[in-house]
Amino acid sequence: MGIISRLFGGKQQSDPNGDPEGLHVYVKCDKCGEKIHIRANRRTDVTQEYPDESSGSVLVLHKEILGSNCQNLMYVHLTLDPGYRIVESETERCTLITKEQFESN
Numbered sequence: 280m281g282i283i284s285r286l287f288g289g290k291q292q293s294d295p296n297g298d299p300e301g302l303h304v305y306v307k308c309d310k311c312g313e314k315i316h317i318r319a320n321r322r323t324d325v326t327q328e329y330p331d332e333s334s335g336s337v338l339v340l341h342k343e344i345l346g347s348n349c350q351n352l353m354y355v356h357l358t359l360d361p362g363y364r365i366v367e368s369e370t371e372r373c374t375l376i377t378k379e380q381f382e383s384n
């Protein structure tokens with residue numbers, strides 16, 4: 280019975296963290312080493328671009344980031360697949376890190 284109720288009622292509609300619109304990016308400041316968590320919004324921060332008519336659209340996210348330790352203005356440009364996974368990244372004055380790296384020392 281558990282399986283049936285799951286099929287009909289238990290479909291997961293949001294992220295496990297309860298933030299379906301959130302897109303979480305982690306960077307490390309190249310100047311001072313500060314680790315920064317950026318929460319972008321999938322609907323308002325991600326834009327669709329058409330770099331090449333034949334290959335369709337891609338999702339891109341541009342973010343300017345200012346940490347709290349120093350005045351280093353960081354810049355992240357991400358290309359995302361339809362599942363919002365990062366397929367290409369460009370950064371200035373910072374380095375992309377993983378959630379695990381962010382949470383570790």
Ligand SMILES: [Zn+2]
Pocket residue numbers: 308309310311312313346348349350351
């Ligand atoms: Zn910094």
